[in-house]
Amino acid sequence: MPSREPVGLVLAGGGARGAYEAGVLSVLLPALPHHERPDIVVGASVGAISGSYIAADSDPTLADGLQLWERLRWGDVLATPSLKDLERILRGAINFSGLLSLHVPALLDTTPLGPTLERLIPFERIARTLAVVATSARTGRSVVFHQGGTPQATSDDKRGIDYVATAITETHVRASSAIPALFPAVQLPDGDWYFDGSTRLNAPIKPALAFGAKRIIVIGLNAISGTLGGAQRPDLAAGAALVLDALLADPLTEDLQTLTTINRLAPDRAIPYIFVAPPERDTIGQIARDVFRRHYGGILHAARSPQLAFLGRLIDADADPLHGELLSYLFFAPEFARALIARGQADARRWLAEPHDDGLWDLGPLGRHR
Numbered sequence: 086m087p088s089r090e091p092v093g094l095v096l097a098g099g100g101a102r103g104a105y106e107a108g109v110l111s112v113l114l115p116a117l118p119h120h121e122r123p124d125i126v127v128g129a130s131v132g133a134i135s136g137s138y139i140a141a142d143s144d145p146t147l148a149d150g151l152q153l154w155e156r157l158r159w160g161d162v163l164a165t166p167s168l169k170d171l172e173r174i175l176r177g178a179i180n181f182s183g184l185l186s187l188h189v190p191a192l193l194d195t196t197p198l199g200p201t202l203e204r205l206i207p208f209e210r211i212a213r214t215l216a217v218v219a220t221s222a223r224t225g226r227s228v229v230f231h232q233g234g235t236p237q238a239t240s241d242d243k244r245g246i247d248y249v250a251t252a253i254t255e256t257h258v259r260a261s262s263a264i265p266a267l268f269p270a271v272q273l274p275d276g277d278w279y280f281d282g283s284t285r286l287n288a289p290i291k292p293a294l295a296f297g298a299k300r301i302i303v304i305g306l307n308a309i310s311g312t313l314g315g316a317q318r319p320d321l322a323a324g325a326a327l328v329l330d331a332l333l334a335d336p337l338t339e340d341l342q343t344l345t346t347i348n349r350l351a352p353d354r355a356i357p358y359i360f361v362a363p364p365e366r367d368t369i370g371q372i373a374r375d376v377f378r379r380h381y382g383g384i385l386h387a388a389r390s391p392q393l394a395f396l397g398r399l400i401d402a403d404a405d406p407l408h409g410e411l412l413s414y415l416f417f418a419p420e421f422a423r424a425l426i427a428r429g430q431a432d433a434r435r436w437l438a439e440p441h442d443d444g445l446w447d448l449g450p451l452g453r454h455r
Contacts, residue, residue: 098130108429
């Protein structure tokens with residue numbers, strides 16, 4: 086048996102797109118030799134949800150994890166719209182108008198998410214180093230809550246990262262997943278309020294290295310190549326999708342390029358990596374548009390999920406992949422999850438079939454073998 090080097094698994098954020106991560110890992114993990122499977126798991130936003138499940142699951146095929154995503158529905162994450170939601174939206178509109186200053190925690194109600202996480206993730210069985218990233222509403226810094234592992238330092242002022250040892254619970258995971266404006270911030274036992282960790286650290290490669298990882302597996306939910314959008318003038322929904330893509334994809338590209346540059350300039354400190362992500366910027370948007378058209382776009386389909394039918398029509402999700410891209414972050418539906426799992430499995434097989442520098446691991450620039 087070769088000597089074991091610590092392996093870090095980095096899971097990016099992206100809302101309902103997290104089913105893609107499960108699909109990738111269900112193929113990738115069984116293909117890795119036992120000594121190359123991850124023992125350090127770091128996630129932000131939905132990556133914190135996936136990471137917590139993986140850290141507590143000993144089955145490399147993630148069979149139960151795939152079923153988890155395939156059964157997840159809107160009502161498991163978000164409350165059914167009610168008059169309270171209408172009140173929240175009206176209060177938000179009044180705030181936006183500047184007529185009055187009213188307290189509006191968020192536009193959506195995530196009350197069901199806590200019980201869903203407690204039901205689906207056996208936190209008491211976490212056996213690997215697990216870290217979830219949240220953003221502090223008080224300091225604006227990224228806070229890495231970790232169970233197990235010892236970071237190189239308790240803070241990284243250059244990148245604005247703090248490390249806090251704790252027992253990870255569903256509260257930490259909800260905090261990491263609290264999309265600003267859409268989901269309410271979450272208060273943790275330290276008394277501070279936190280929201281989505283991906284706003285500052287979507288693909289937390291640096292924390293994985295801080296915990297001593299010598300090899301890195303990165304699963305991205307946004308492609309780092311290709312284009313998103315067309316020649317037409319983008320509307321409000323398309324503009325929001327472009328902003329989200331830039332927020333989530335550009336830092337990931339920069340971090341991976343930094344990693345490969347270090348590998349080239351300092352081969353004695355090289356970090357072998359595996360990176361799997363959708364092949365094009367509009368891949369997931371195209372999937373979301375097609376699934377919405379097929380299962381939620383027609384009048385007769387609305388009964389399947391009135392919330393998704395309304396949301397999809399509101400943002401014109403079946404217009405093109407760019408509008409589908411925006412829907413994909415809140416598209417909590419079994420049909421979408423199954424399509425993303427299949428896409429993730431196909432992309433993982435594509436990585437396994439390509440030539441690499443060190444077994445299944447690369448060292449040099451991204452995509453040069455393709």
